[in-house]
Amino acid sequence: MDKINDSVNRTDRLNLKSNYLKSTRKEKYSLQPSASLTVESAFVFPFFFLAIVILVLFLDLYRIQSVIQASLSQSSRELGMYAYCESDTESSPVGAVSSALCIAYAKTQLSNALKEEALPQILGNKNGISLLMSSYQNGRITLKASFLYKSPVALIPLQPIPVTIVSSVHAWTGYDSNNTDMDTSDSEEMVYVTDYQGVYHTFSDCTYLSLSVTTASKSNLSSLRNVYGEKYHPCERCVRSSSNQNTFYITQSGNRYHSSSSCGGLTRHVRLIKKSELQNLHLCSRCSQRNGGH
Numbered sequence: 001m002d003k004i005n006d007s008v009n010r011t012d013r014l015n016l017k018s019n020y021l022k023s024t025r026k027e028k029y030s031l032q033p034s035a036s037l038t039v040e041s042a043f044v045f046p047f048f049f050l051a052i053v054i055l056v057l058f059l060d061l062y063r064i065q066s067v068i069q070a071s072l073s074q075s076s077r078e079l080g081m082y083a084y085c086e087s088d089t090e091s092s093p094v095g096a097v098s099s100a101l102c103i104a105y106a107k108t109q110l111s112n113a114l115k116e117e118a119l120p121q122i123l124g125n126k127n128g129i130s131l132l133m134s135s136y137q138n139g140r141i142t143l144k145a146s147f148l149y150k151s152p153v154a155l156i157p158l159q160p161i162p163v164t165i166v167s168s169v170h171a172w173t174g175y176d177s178n179n180t181d182m183d184t185s186d187s188e189e190m191v192y193v194t195d196y197q198g199v200y201h202t203f204s205d206c207t208y209l210s211l212s213v214t215t216a217s218k219s220n221l222s223s224l225r226n227v228y229g230e231k232y233h234p235c236e237r238c239v240r241s242s243s244n245q246n247t248f249y250i251t252q253s254g255n256r257y258h259s260s261s262s263c264g265g266l267t268r269h270v271r272l273i274k275k276s277e278l279q280n281l282h283l284c285s286r287c288s289q290r291n292g293g294h
Helices: 002-087 100-114 217-223 285-290
Strands: 135-137 140-149 161-170 189-191 212-217 247-251 271-276
Touching: 002 140, 002 161, 002 271, 100 135, 100 217, 189 285, 212 217, 217 247
Parallel strands: none
Antiparallel strands: 135 140, 140 161, 189 271, 212 247
8 A cells, every 4th residue: 555655746747747847848938038138139229329319410410501501592682672773873771791701791681590599409509600611702692601510429439520601692683795605585674572562663762661660659650741741540450459569660661560579461572573574463553653654
């Protein structure tokens, strides 16, 4: 009887040992895929993180380039218009156009465009943007901004990247009969237009374009007149009937009063275009009078 019991106990122990070995093998096999995934993740994640950082850097650089490019393009077009004023015996608001003036004017406009930007990515911040390569030669205005772009992420010690942005336009200086290289088809009358007016102008100093803004109290508006003897009426864009404002903005040549100095009725975005490009625009009445009614 004791032998039988010993045999049974030995069989139970063998079965328990066999089951333990099987379960241990299963756990070992089940842990192998998990460990493999962990190693792969640890290897791939740094490259994924680096790719995301590089993408963010490119997007940031593109954003800065876009702001600077827009400012240079706007400045070059305006300088081209001022050069036309000078050649057309009209006074330019900025004086005689030269390389030095182009640099100073573009620098001022660029500072205004970047006034809300800290620009830690540029060596020297805003002062690190150089416009010294800008020039005005042979009737062409070239604005060139250059700077060094550095990585704002300290984890990536990259060398500063030199960046150059250029905007170049031909100044509207008219036709020079002594210049045989210029096509006579470009000898065309240039006119001034704004974004929201249905007329064009032949004089850059037209009172519709050059606005002199002053303030007036609400109590005096009814008795004030503009230079043409007209009364002032509320601006349809910015003045509300329920407004309790006491100070308004007026111009000597306009017939509207405004509650905001930034109202579109007080600002003019003037562009110089060829007269042949006009679409359904007629000559400004004030410019027509200066032209003798033609």
